Structures are given as structure tokens and as C-alpha cells.
Amino acid sequence: KNQVEQSPQSLIILEGKNCTLQCNYTVSPFSNLRWYKQDTGRGPVSLTIMTFSENTKSNGRYTATLDADTKQSSLHITASQLSDSASYICVVKEGSTLGRLYFGRGTQLTVWP
């Protein structure tokens, strides 16, 4: 069964600190993995996208890693800001004609001043 599991479910950190979010998946065949940031009540916004051959991808203070062998990914946020408070969702795209997306439940990050 294709699944995407994220941890932790929620996280509180102080402004300026770093944090790492985890994503494990069982989706097969695999096409790509994306991290999205979703503000409350809004649509998800793409942060990074990685294919099978990519190990690391950065977008400003966001750095995603992918280990396709162990089917694990992480999102590292550096020097957190209050505006980073949001839900971070890991999404794996199936490598089929339909290319269905499988979503994790997200990690709710709260940054305190």
C-alpha cells in the first residue's frame, strides 16, 4: 500500500533555531518527492522537488534531502523565522501514467519569538 508518513506531527521552536522534519514513504514506482509549505486555510506552495537521482536540493533557508534506497526524506529549516510557522507536507508522486500524488499528514511547525 502506497503511504507517506511524516514526523513529528507537530513541532515548536524558537525564532532563529534550526529544525529537521522527516518523511518516510512506501510509494512505488517512485517519480519524485516534493515538500510543500501550507499556511492555515491556504493551498500548498511547493518548496522543493527531487527526483530519484537527486540527494539534496536547497531553496533559500530550506534544504531537502532524499535517500531513495531507504525511502526517506528530510526538510531542514535554517535560522527559523516567525513566517515559517505553517504545515509542511511531504508529497510523493507515483511513477505511473496517472502520476498520482500521495500526501503525508504534514508537520505543524510553530516558531515562537
Add this chain to the structure above:
Amino acid sequence: DAGVTQSPTHLIKTRGQQVTLRCSPISGHKSVSWYQQVLGQGPQFIFQYYEKEERGRGNFPDRFSARQFPNYSSELNVNALLLGDSALYLCASSLASAVSYEQYFGPGTRLTVT
């Protein structure tokens, strides 16, 4: 260039009623997908349309239906609303339905069923 747009932004309905949600994809995008996101959960796939044809359907009852128009915009219809249908409904568009195309999400329609 405008992103994916959805209307209405918010909607309140009572049980048993019917609702229609609308989505306009990014210009040039021919594929539209619909997702339901219950509070605290990740989005759940409902439908995908490409070139006005249904290409995929998630595990949702027949009360949920959708269609895509010649201009590639789409409507999601939900009949006989239940309290459990309360959710954020997201629309995403992509150039095509193939594996390599990224989906871009709209802001969503917040549906509340009372």
C-alpha cells in the same frame, strides 16, 4: 500570470444540500485535480481530469462528481452533503497528466456543512 483560482473562497451549507465548487487552472494547463483536506490531515485525492476526460478517481462516494470544460476550467459537485464533507477543497493544475508535470495548487474553498 495568474495562478490557479478557486471560487468561492468560503461556503456554508446545510446537510442534504448540494454544492458546486469552481476552479480555473493556470493558463496553458490542461489537467485539473481535486483534493479534499480535512482539518489536521493531508489532502486526499478526489478526481483528476485531462482534456475534459476523467483520468483518475479517489475513494469517494458517487455523491462527488466533477467535470472539465473546453477552456480547461473545472467544477466539483457534491450532492446530499454530510457533516463530514466539511473540509478545504483544493484544486491543482498541471500542464498534462504525465508523470513529469508538477501540480500547482489553488488557495482552496473552505466548505462548512452544518
